[in-house]
Amino acid sequence: MKTPYDEGSSRIESDMEEMADLAAGLKDLDPEELERIMSVVNDDMQAKVHDVDSHYDTRFTWEYDKGSRPALDKLYEKAKKAQWNAQTDVEWSIDVDQEKGIMDNMAAGGGFAGVNTASMDLSGTPFQSWGEKEWMQFGVEAQNWTLSQFMHGEQGALICTAKIVQTVPWIDAKYYASTQVMDEARHVEVFSRYLDDKLSGHYPVNIHLQSLLDAIIEDGRWDITYLGMQIMVEGLALAAFGFIYQLTNEPLLKQILKYVMSDEARHVAFGVISLKEYYQQLTSAEIRERQEFAYMAATSMRDRFLQQEVWERMGINPKSVVSLLNQVPERKQFQAMLFAKIVPNCRKLGLLDASNSWLRDRFTEMGIIGFEHLDDTGSEYEELQVVSG
Numbered sequence: 001m002k003t004p005y006d007e008g009s010s011r012i013e014s015d016m017e018e019m020a021d022l023a024a025g026l027k028d029l030d031p032e033e034l035e036r037i038m039s040v041v042n043d044d045m046q047a048k049v050h051d052v053d054s055h056y057d058t059r060f061t062w063e064y065d066k067g068s069r070p071a072l073d074k075l076y077e078k079a080k081k082a083q084w085n086a087q088t089d090v091e092w093s094i095d096v097d098q099e100k101g102i103m104d105n106m107a108a109g110g111g112f113a114g115v116n117t118a119s120m121d122l123s124g125t126p127f128q129s130w131g132e133k134e135w136m137q138f139g140v141e142a143q144n145w146t147l148s149q150f151m152h153g154e155q156g157a158l159i160c161t162a163k164i165v166q167t168v169p170w171i172d173a174k175y176y177a178s179t180q181v182m183d184e185a186r187h188v189e190v191f192s193r194y195l196d197d198k199l200s201g202h203y204p205v206n207i208h209l210q211s212l213l214d215a216i217i218e219d220g221r222w223d224i225t226y227l228g229m230q231i232m233v234e235g236l237a238l239a240a241f242g243f244i245y246q247l248t249n250e251p252l253l254k255q256i257l258k259y260v261m262s263d264e265a266r267h268v269a270f271g272v273i274s275l276k277e278y279y280q281q282l283t284s285a286e287i288r289e290r291q292e293f294a295y296m297a298a299t300s301m302r303d304r305f306l307q308q309e310v311w312e313r314m315g316i317n318p319k320s321v322v323s324l325l326n327q328v329p330e331r332k333q334f335q336a337m338l339f340a341k342i343v344p345n346c347r348k349l350g351l352l353d354a355s356n357s358w359l360r361d362r363f364t365e366m367g368i369i370g371f372e373h374l375d376d377t378g379s380e381y382e383e384l385q386v387v388s389g
């Protein structure tokens with residue numbers, strides 16, 4: 001039987017065919033905005049810890065009726081059977097040749113760096129003098145950076161979901177969230193081990209990713225943790241993992257992503273199911289605040305994760321190259337398709353059209369509204385499940 005991950009039968013792949021068209025409208029960043037973003041840098045790259053001040057109510061519930069929210073209960077029972085062990089289920093014996101993987105990806109016109117130099121005029125740019133060695137180093141650094149940010153994002157998910165266990169008022173949601181805490185611990189573990197054993201170095205957290213995680217964690221409203229993490233960050237991660245899964249031929253990374261995606265699809269469903277119920281009872285002013293939060297997170301994720309630390313390590317001023325690289329079609333496509341899950345999920349939550357279509361207008365300006373009719377993630381986890389217990 002073919003799984004969704006097999007060539008030719010993947011829902012991920014069929015989504016990809018639509019992506020190129022749907023991604024075509026992504027707007028370029030204006031240079032002043034770019035300048036502002038690049039001026040914010042991490043001034044403590046050696047830090048061992050990072051504290052976030054957060055005030056919120058920890059809530060007990062005395063309503064213990066399991067299954068009073070059947071969709072959450074079903075997800076909880078699924079999650080119990082879908083657990084895997086990052087140390088023993090993953091084939092860590094597979095050798096990884098990072099440079100070969102990058103060569104293969106470049107030969108296929110893609111790669112982690114998303115730069116296809118054949119299609120660019122590099123004269124007069126800092127890349128003019130780059131040869132194979134520099135492009136390879138860039139590919140290696142870009143891959144280390146990307147997987148490091150996934151690892152840090154996974155820790156953000158671990159922390160957010162532990163917080164949801166405390167704050168959400170429903171027993172079925174507390175039960176489900178507890179399984180997600182375990183899932184996220186496994187995800188941090190698996191990316192950290194892959195970086196340590198198979199790649200060539202960690203990167204510190206990108207300052208803009210940290211700021212977004214901080215904004216989600218600082219907010220005391222329990223549903224904002226879900227909106228920021230389960231809908232926005234995990235929605236983006238699920239799309240990104242699917243995209244990288246298709247681009248890479250490296251078998252160990254493919255296996256890891258397959259396991260992680262099967263969990264992430266449940267996590268996004270957890271967000272969609274929980275917030276769909278809760279948002280029906282909010283006032284229009286409260287919904288507007290949620291729309292604004294979703295927009296803030298979307299612009300952060302679209303504009304700010306620019307690998308600036310990679311350029312610095314390569315000895316290039318990031319400001320001199322980022323606007324150039326933002327013109328590369330593959331990169332734009334990748335940036336746009338990151339929203340392939342987020343936009344339909346916002347639609348399902350009623351966030352697009354509330355407040356006179358405020359969020360629809362913003363997503364239209366961003367050039368990502370084209371994704372609104374793709375499948376939402378309310379039940380995709382059924383198809384992406386790897387371990388069925």
Ligand SMILES: [Fe+2]
Binds near residue numbers: 157183184
């Ligand atoms: Fe995760």
Ligand SMILES: [Fe+2]
Binds near residue numbers: 157184263264
């Ligand atoms: Fe997750």
